[in-house]
Amino acid sequence: MADRFRGFLPVVVDVETGGFNAKTDALLEIAAVLLEVDPGGFLRRSETIRYHVRPFEGANLEAASLAVNGIDPDHPLRPAIDERDALQRTFREVRRSIRENRCSRAVLVGHNAHFDLGFLNEAIARSSIKRNPFHPFSCFDTATLCGVAFGQTVLARAAIAAGLGWDDTQAHSASYDAEQTADLFCEIVNRFRDIFETSLRNAPPQP
Secondary structure (H helix, E strand, O other), X not given: OOOOOOOEEEEEEEEEEOOXXXXXXXXXXXXXXXXXXXXXXXXXXXXXXXXXXXXXXXXEOOHHHHHHHOOOOOOOOOOEEOHHHXXXXXXXXXXXXXXXXXXXXXXXXXXXXXXXXXXXXXXXXXXXXXXXXXXXXXXXXXXXXXXXXXXXXXXXXXXXXXXXXXXXXXXXXXXXXXXXXXXXXXXXXXXXXXXXHHHHHHOOOOO
């Protein structure tokens, strides 16, 4: 893993929110999918970390966004935890995976990744978290990658084009969207495996 991504560990992240403004709108769900290399050398999905998040004090909630993701932030059976707690628990598992894969830092993989990274960075700032395992601005965007690989940029259409299928009843939950994004990312990376290995063989020796 460390060799494949220059010491970075790709971690697939999806957030569900109360709107589109990372500074003012609530973070309501976060899911992080860890990846691993199988014995055959192919990238595959590993475990999923997911938390329901309690809106921060004063957070904005747009009715249109809640209608899309189907989240009721005030539902009595919703097992939500504070934003800081959700981030710290997620980051603990990400740091563990970084160590296990001998990487130096995580890099966020997302579908329209800068949206997820923007909400993540704002939540980190609000929570005054000092140990952020993610690179603050670099990311892998599967919307772009899927446009190149499958001619589709919408997550559902890209998943269908890749032969992964799509379940509308599960869509717009952070864990489902993150797992579908992870499978797409792995599919694309694995298709480039031969090219990557050839480039390694042809690379000049490091000084």
